[in-house]
Amino acid sequence: MEYSYKAKTQTGELTEGTVEAPEESLAVDILHSKGYVVLSLIPVKKGFLTSDLGQVISRPNTKDIVIFTRQLSTLVDADMPISEGLRTLAKQTEKPMFRKIITDVSEAVEAGSSLSSALAAFPKLFSIFYIKLVQSGEVSGKLQESLLYLAEYLERSRGINSKIRGALAYPAFVVFSLVIVTLIMVIYVLPQLLSIFNEAGVEDLPITTRILIWVTNFINKYLYFLMTGLLVLIYMGWTYIKTPAGKERLDNMKIKLPSLGMAVRNLYLARISESLSTLIKAGIPILEGIRITSELVGNENYRKIMLSAEENVRGGGTMSEVLFKYREIPPLFSSMVAIGEKTGKLDSMLEHISKFYKSESDNTIDNISQLIEPILVLVLGFAVAILVSSILLPIYNLVGIA
Secondary structure, eight states: OEEEEEEEOTTSOEEEEEEEOSSHHHHHHHHHHTTOEEEEEEEOOOOTTTSOHHHHHTOOOHHHHHHHHHHHHHHHHTTOOHHHHHHHHHHHOOOHHHHHHHHHHHHHHHTTOOHHHHHTTOTTTSOHHHHHHHHHHHHHTOHHHHHHHHHHHHHHHHHHHHHHHHHHHHHHHHHHHHHHHHHHIIIIIHHHHHHHHHHHTOOOOOHHHHHHHHHHHHHHHSHHHHHHHHHHHHHHHHHHHTSHHHHHHHHHHHTTSTTHHHHHHHHHHHHHHHHHHHHHHTTOOHHHHHHHHHHHSOOHHHHHHHHHHHHHHHTTOOHHHHHTTOTTSOHHHHHHHHHHHHHTOHHHHHHHHHHHHHHHHHHHHHHHHHHHHHHHHHHHHHHHHHHHHHHHHHHHHHHTOO
């Protein structure tokens, strides 16, 4: 959210401008950290046409955050003051929106704010996991190590996500192309070809041809109704998955899909174990670590499981007691957590769990990628065979060739 402000500086001069913050109270905190006395603060409402299209396009992504974090770690290791390092990084950042954010963080740090507090003003860009690790590095005096680990963690997460997108991009493109080509054939090509049979008075048509004629006529007759209905269904589906019940059902479907669901489940388990292990090693209390992990996992089912584990630990129990109760958590995962709790080495045990499930997920994704291409070839071949037989065989019979 962007706010327009008017304020007085420490020297008594009037100044005005805009500040970005998720809510009004944080916007006030940012301005106070700069030493301003806020006179007025008004939310800036921007419509689609009035928004800065350049900024929308140049929004920072995970790759930008990784580069920023790694470079900041290097500058901190070189004993450069954080505010000066941030100013340096802001100058060399190409994306205007990200440059402004880094500049705001730099100004907040110069005004006396901690780096973690300054980054917390941009929750959409820097997660609570990111903030907590930076905060831990500040308290322990190991900021450089925390930033370096964050960069590596984000890079690993980005690599896994890219691998999944890469595995799904090819089949998605093929299916989309097939749908488009089919629509063009049904709307523009097939009506002219199939009209030949009506004009010739051919009645003894193969069942596939009769089905094709019926489908073609139905789609052309009710095309606008079908398109409207499809758009309404997409809108209703999109609205539904934004609700808590819809999100939970979608997240449940993700981990129950044949083959791919196993890979997705293993990814969630690896994310849970790696995030919690990192937070424990950073000195974050176990209860807070479990709660932060629940927010990071990205699946409503696993979020509820982690919150249930937090409540059990808060009541004097163990996390493994809760994990054993859920089918979404494999017995191996729960058993290894239980061993880690008994031996007092939960962080290292979670690290081993993370490596195991990441390896399992990678193997599953590789296997699926290898199977997708031949399956698509078979599906396309089957579709083409039906289309050819439905059109050409009646034409051959009509002209007496077959």
